[in-house]
């Protein structure tokens with residue numbers, strides 16, 4: 001049992017590590033609230049990657065060419081990988097994989113609201129890559145310098161892979177934009193539907209995000225929600241211009257004085273509703289994940305039985321026969 | 322690394338080490354769950370080397386890793402802290418002595 005003086009010293013050492021921009025590693029002492037915040041954030045992030053496979057996964061068999069199928073397949077597989085890197089990072093904090101899965105299925109842990117919107121047409125696949133992965137990149141690049149080592153390292157890996165995701169989306173839209181009038185219409189329609197939900201991916205406005213100040217002090221987060229949202233808008237506007245689509249915001253314009261774009265306010269009431277479970281696809285997403293988990297139970301059990309049988313057959317030299 | 326074997330008879334945790342290319346050491350890249358070491362290897366291939374990141378993989382059960390205490394200030398590393406004479410810069414040699 002640590003005495004109070006011990007704990008004071010440990011806490012001081014922790015604060016000093018974080019303030020000096022060094023990394024906190026799994027077996028270091030850390031405040032319980034720091035650990036709990038990280039587990040919540042990393043789990044939510046992992047769940048988002050896993051649930052995030054669904055909107056695009058629906059299009060793998062319907063993508064219009066073998067090339068597009070292969071690309072989409074690889075992209076969705078990457079998202080599964082991201083989920084697994086992140087579950088691994090959460091486990092270094094003492095979280096248990098099965099428990100995290102159960103919490104997701106029971107609705108006790110959240111995932112990003114964006115994946116509760118449907119991917120209605122193939123243009124949505126492009127817009128998801130461009131805007132949704134684009135927003136994710138904005139959020140994730142600063143997390144590569146997060147104070148918790150395993151999280152930061154997982155994010156480095158994720159970010160390397162994300163740039164392919166965004167580029168394949170933009171390329172898809174670029175191709176459609178040079179196609180027929182109907183295809184251009186599809187692109188614009190998809191942009192109209194995904195623009196605002198993408199802006200909501202950065203979370204509530206800073207004034208309504210009380211935990212984010214503490215996360216920033218602990219350097220789990222490096223920028224505020226509003227800063228990241230602004231950065232995303234500034235990055236995206238010229239890309240939209242080049243593509244020839246209109247972002248559906250009448251208030252969007254360049255502000256010379258600020259050196260940034262002004263833009264309208266996302267419907268944060270809608271964000272709260274979707275997070276609260278009342279989005280277009282919440283029930284469907286969780287039901288699908290639950291079915292996949294339950295349908296896969298026999299595979300997990302068979303693998304364990306097989307491993308046990310193999311272990312029994314292993315001789316003293318450790319070589320499996 | 323925390324020897325958790327998972328509840329409900331779940332798959333054990335493995336640590337994964339990848340050799341990026343010949344001539345380099347294996348480096349720890351993360352962890353994963355698998356029913357046994359053989360499955361851990363194939364999962365590690367799919368999870369950590371989707372883009373030619375490796376030419377060789379080691380997996381080891383997390384429960385089998387013995388680790389030193391976490392903090393670098395720990396007295397465990399104290400023996401090397403006060404032995405400056407183990408470093409070449411400890412020795413003063415005239416500037417005009419060549420190749421040393």
Ligand SMILES: [Fe+2]
Pocket residue numbers: 049078079082158162
């Ligand atoms: Fe991802």
Ligand SMILES: [Fe+2]
Pocket residue numbers: 079133136162165
């Ligand atoms: Fe992605």
